[in-house]
Amino acid sequence: MTRTLLPLATLCALICAPAPPARAADPPKVEGDWEGTMKVTDEINLKIVFHVKKADKGYTATMDSPDQGAKGIKVEKAAYDEKEKALTLSIPMIMATYTGKVADDGKKITGKFKQGPREMDLGLAPVAAEADLGKPDSIWEGKLKAGGGIELRLVLNLFKQKDGSLKATLDSPDQDAKGIKVDKVDLDKEKKSLSFSVKLIGAEYSGKLNDAGTESTGDFKQLGNSLELTLRKTDKVSELKRPQTPKGPFPYRAIEVAYPNKAPRSPSAAP
Numbered sequence: 001m002t003r004t005l006l007p008l009a010t011l012c013a014l015i016c017a018p019a020p021p022a023r024a025a026d027p028p029k030v031e032g033d034w035e036g037t038m039k040v041t042d043e044i045n046l047k048i049v050f051h052v053k054k055a056d057k058g059y060t061a062t063m064d065s066p067d068q069g070a071k072g073i074k075v076e077k078a079a080y081d082e083k084e085k086a087l088t089l090s091i092p093m094i095m096a097t098y099t100g101k102v103a104d105d106g107k108k109i110t111g112k113f114k115q116g117p118r119e120m121d122l123g124l125a126p127v128a129a130e131a132d133l134g135k136p137d138s139i140w141e142g143k144l145k146a147g148g149g150i151e152l153r154l155v156l157n158l159f160k161q162k163d164g165s166l167k168a169t170l171d172s173p174d175q176d177a178k179g180i181k182v183d184k185v186d187l188d189k190e191k192k193s194l195s196f197s198v199k200l201i202g203a204e205y206s207g208k209l210n211d212a213g214t215e216s217t218g219d220f221k222q223l224g225n226s227l228e229l230t231l232r233k234t235d236k237v238s239e240l241k242r243p244q245t246p247k248g249p250f251p252y253r254a255i256e257v258a259y260p261n262k263a264p265r266s267p268s269a270a271p
Contacts, residue, residue: 027082028106031059033127038113038120044199048113048122050089050098052078061089067200069170069177087111100124133159133167140194140231141238144220154220154229155237156196158187170198173237189213194231205229 035049049064061075077090080102087109089098100111100122109124136157144152155171168182185196192209194216207218207229220229 027085028102028104030080030087030102030106030109034109034124035127036109036122036124038122040120046200048124049127050075050124052087063089063091066179067181069172069180098122133169139234139237140216141234142229142231144227144229146227153238153240154231156182156185156231158185168196170196171237174240194218205231207231 031052031054033049033051035047038046038048040046046065047067049066050061051064052059052061059078059080061078063073063075064071065073073091073093075089075091076093077088079088080086081088085102085104087098087100087102091097094115096113096115098111098113100109102109107125111122111124113120113122137160138158140156140158142154144154146152152175153173155173157169157171159167159169161167166185166187168185169178170180170182171178172180180198181200182196183199187194189209192211192213193207194209195204195206195218197204201222203220203222205218205220207216209216214233216231218229218231220227
């Protein structure tokens, strides 16, 4: 067998030739669910969640503020500069913007949340799976008389944990707020007391239970104001009765009236 040897110059060119340039790494992805905690005051930390999706042209996004019971707040503009790894979100509904830079590994975003004249640090990370509290073990509902004839329903949802402790959320159905985080809750049947506090809205409640343990009479305090509030245990939250759709029987006589319209129809009127 005859073996053909490559010329020395050719062999050297093959060995010494520079390696082809490495392909630039793909920019980190920004689509997904991101969450972070923002320090609003020394007492209040606010959880913020952004849901970013890839669209045909650019990106779309919505925002949640779980501690305030707000979900699906529309982000009017979502932009991602892949070269600079910069994310910009504009939320005019609450007069806010968020600007952040995505880490090379795509596992965090460092940025700032600006609302009005205030600017706060807000770091984001992929949303961690949370245990669902499930269905409340008990529901307590009452009405706050806010003055001027205005009544606001408040709903306290209690969830019993495996270790016997309680967790709770607060709803304000008439304000479309659900799942507001309750920082501390205590239901003591022996002492016949029910109390809870919500740092986010600067509110606390303290009440005394009746002998049956189905009703709590007490005071709801918020930002220096105190209002009487009676919470009653219920299986279902009451529905809002709107005066636009009244139902009988009425305290007056109702007569249905009909009359013919003999006026000529307009040529442009619909049939």
